[in-house]
Amino acid sequence: MIIETQEDVTRAVLEEMHRTPDPRTNEILSALVRHLHQFVKEVRLTEREFQEAISYLNAIGQKTTASHNEAMLIAGALGVSNLVCLMNNGEKGKRPTQANNLGPFYREGAPRYENGASLLISPTPGPALRFKGWVRDLQGKPVAGAEVDVWQSSPVGLYENQDRSQAEMNLRGLFTTAGDGSFSFTSVKPAGYPVPTDGPAGALLRAQKRHNMRPAHLHFIVYKPGYKTIASQVYDPEDPHLETDSQFGVTKALIGDFRRQPDGSYALEFTFVIEPGEARRPKAPITAKVAA
Ligand SMILES: [Fe+2]
Secondary structure, eight states: OOOOSHHHHHHHHHHHHTTOSSHHHHHHHHHHHHHHHHHHHHTTOOHHHHHHHHHHHHHHHHHOBTTBOHHHHHHHHTTHHHHHHHHHSHHHHTSOOSOOOOOTTOOSOOOBOOTTOBOOSSOOOSOEEEEEEEEEOTTSOBOTTOEEEEEEOOTTSOOGGGOTTSOTTTTEEEEEOOTTSEEEEEEEOOOOEEOOOSSHHHHHHHHTTOOOEEOOEEEEEEEOTTBOOEEEEEEOTTOTTGGGOTTOOOOGGGBOOOEEOTTSOEEEEEEEEOOBSOOOOOOOSOOOOOOO
């Protein structure tokens, strides 16, 4: 159609899109156009703001490399990651879930370890942590043979991919649950950390006078054919940023019970419940460590 007025634009775009053969693609793109146009109208977007928005979107891509995923960081900073997670887990949001944001720092190919092994490959000073986890189904029965990916920051708050002083794949490991559904490892207590602010995500936080900290946590992926794969995070209850997580990942169901031992080390036990569904490992947001 020939566009005459601003009211015609949305209709013109939707009319051109109606031939989209895949129904789900059609649903998503039609809704995107309707909401995007409504958003532009609601905020009365100026031409200057539009140009800035285009530069901002381009900068997200330009900032993204094999060892950094800026789009994932922004999705977290806007709360979209956790919203998608809570809508799609816990029987579609009916019950609390141990599923959580994947986050921007998951790498494939972590070393496979026996239960009880240490995640440390290079010396990593800090309070020792002993972790024991269980994987159970909705009925509470142990799930044996589940593969559990684990990754975490160091006690100074850096993942190995960000830190040249850590060995490749330090503080990352792949475990398999035993007959009782348990898996275990030793490590060091992770620290809270600042998310990178040298790109568009940092500009967003600064514009809103928000801090860029994430409360201390461990990351997990629980994978077992026949069950819906979940990414998870378990948070330190004493972290000062628990209620203002810059990535909005913290949920009540994921606050861990870190128990300080007389020798200053910590013990943590946690149960992950998985539900029937599609077993599919998430795509790794990064594929490499920072260049040496
Ligand atoms: Fe993290």
